[in-house]
Amino acid sequence: xxxxxxxxxxxxxxxxxxxxxxxxxxxxxxxxxxxxxxxxxxxxxxxxxxxxxxxxxxxxxxxxxxxxxxxxxxxxxxxxxxxxxxxxxxxxxxxxxxxxxxxxxxxxxxxxxxxxxxxxxxxxxxxxxxxxxxxxxxxxxxxxxxxxxxxxxxxxxxxxxxxxxxxxxxxxxxxxxxxxxxxxxxxxxxxxxxxxxxxxxxxxxxxxxxxxxxxxxxxxxxxxxxxxxxxxxxxxxxxxxxxxxxxxxxxxxxxxxxxxxxxxxxxxxxxxxxxxxxxxxxxxxxxxxxxxxxxxxxxxxxxxxxxxxxxxxxxxxxxxxxxxxxxxxxxxxxxxxxxxxxxxxxxxxxxxxxxxxxxxxxxxxxxxxxxxxxxxxxxxxxxxxxxxxxxxxxxxxxxxxxxxxxxxxxxxxxxxxxxxxxxxxx
Numbered sequence: 001x002x003x004x005x006x007x008x009x010x011x012x013x014x015x016x017x018x019x020x021x022x023x024x025x026x027x028x029x030x031x032x033x034x035x036x037x038x039x040x041x042x043x044x045x046x047x048x049x050x051x052x053x054x055x056x057x058x059x060x061x062x063x064x065x066x067x068x069x070x071x072x073x074x075x076x077x078x079x080x081x082x083x084x085x086x087x088x089x090x091x092x093x094x095x096x097x098x099x100x101x102x103x104x105x106x107x108x109x110x111x112x113x114x115x116x117x118x119x120x121x122x123x124x125x126x127x128x129x130x131x132x133x134x135x136x137x138x139x140x141x142x143x144x145x146x147x148x149x150x151x152x153x154x155x156x157x158x159x160x161x162x163x164x165x166x167x168x169x170x171x172x173x174x175x176x177x178x179x180x181x182x183x184x185x186x187x188x189x190x191x192x193x194x195x196x197x198x199x200x201x202x203x204x205x206x207x208x209x210x211x212x213x214x215x216x217x218x219x220x221x222x223x224x225x226x227x228x229x230x231x232x233x234x235x236x237x238x239x240x241x242x243x244x245x246x247x248x249x250x251x252x253x254x255x256x257x258x259x260x261x262x263x264x265x266x267x268x269x270x271x272x273x274x275x276x277x278x279x280x281x282x283x284x285x286x287x288x289x290x291x292x293x294x295x296x297x298x299x300x301x302x303x304x305x306x307x308x309x310x311x312x313x314x315x316x317x318x319x320x321x322x323x324x325x326x327x328x329x330x331x332x333x334x335x336x337x338x339x340x341x342x343x344x345x346x347x348x349x350x351x352x353x354x355x356x357x358x359x360x361x362x363x364x365x366x367x368x369x370x371x372x373x374x375x376x377x378x379x380x381x382x383x384x385x386x387x388x389x390x391x392x393x394x395x396x397x398x399x400x401x402x403x404x405x406x407x408x409x410x411x412x413x414x415x416x417x418x419x420x421x422x423x424x425x426x
Contacts, residue, residue: 063078080151090139100202108121148330173333225401267312
């Protein structure tokens with residue numbers, strides 16, 4: 001029986017990789033780049049997902065010594081950035097990779113904080129010893145974004161001028177502000193030039209911001225399942241989510257006590273967002289119209305269907321680890337993300353500062369950031385004569401595919417990074 005095939009487009013070439021195992025073949029026309037060639041050379045490399053020998057990562061804090069200027073015209077004092085690293089930095093600094101997380105992520109990207117931890121980092125299947133981003137070869141950094149609620153300065157932090165939590169007096173931030181804070185961290189670590197910046201979803205927006213704002217500080221970048229501007233549909237979803245939080249009586253204009261957050265509103269916001277991360281195919285395959293722990297309808301308005309129970313669970317889990325006010329600030333930052341808007345709608349002009357090589361990845365069933373948006377990015381990069389490779393991975397997982405399609409995505413990222421390190425060394 002034939003194995004399923006993933007279609008991957010690299011510029012005008014097609015790479016077909018069978019996904020039953022790592023074996024595959026490539027149609028290789030004349031002039032194919034060294035990156036595409038290394039895909040063939042390494043096609044039998046296995047991706048390790050062993051979690052029996054967990055490696056330990058340690059949260060660290062970096063306090064930016066000077067006030068951080070923001071796009072809104074204000075500045076933040078005493079900014080703290082929570083970050084984690086894995087692997088060892090090469091003496092010449094040529095192996096440093098910055099990972100940018102999505103909306104609900106944090107600095108804990110891989111490994112465990114203690115051997116007995118139940119859950120590893122959020123991208124542990126992609127990053128670690130023997131994994132696609134191999135910490136035996138690379139020095140990986142990931143930080144919690146500015147405005148977050150997992151250690152970095154955000155609305156829940158204490159305002160040094162008042163001694164009280166910022167709450168909704170925290171300044172409105174942008175993705176560019178997040179990246180500005182990350183650059184301070186990278187400078188603090190003594191890294192003059194990153195080998196790559198990698199991220200999906202909102203993390204991909206940060207990747208693009210790095211490529212535009214600090215073109216000489218990176219050799220390559222990998223934006224995954226993202227876009228150069230947040231679409232009107234996505235802005236609408238964010239608006240409805242924030243309105244759900246506002247409607248919770250416990251929100252109190254953001255001045256809620258930590259022990260009594262707007263849990264119902266935040267859970268509803270998360271359930272709405274979670275729907276956008278899935279696809280019709282994945283929801284049909286996982287839930288169908290199956291009932292939850294029953295054989296017939298209850299004829300009431302509690303949950304009957306398995307998909308309803310699943311969303312309720314996702315909302316409840318989210319409330320336990322995320323702050324409602326941070327949700328306001330981070331979603332607003334994504335709403336404002338629009339690279340072309342800075343140049344009167346001209347995306348080619350907006351991307352003209354880019355100097356690094358790019359691997360752009362999209363997923364066929366992602367309707368939150370559809371492939372057409374990635375193609376627009378690729379076209380604008382090519383018009384700027386940027387070395388760019390483009391991959392559309394066939395997947396039924398929807399937007400969450402960037403977290404779930406580890407085998408397909410991992411092979412592409414692994415080979416791209418290996419080639420970029422060769423180029424880095426000349």
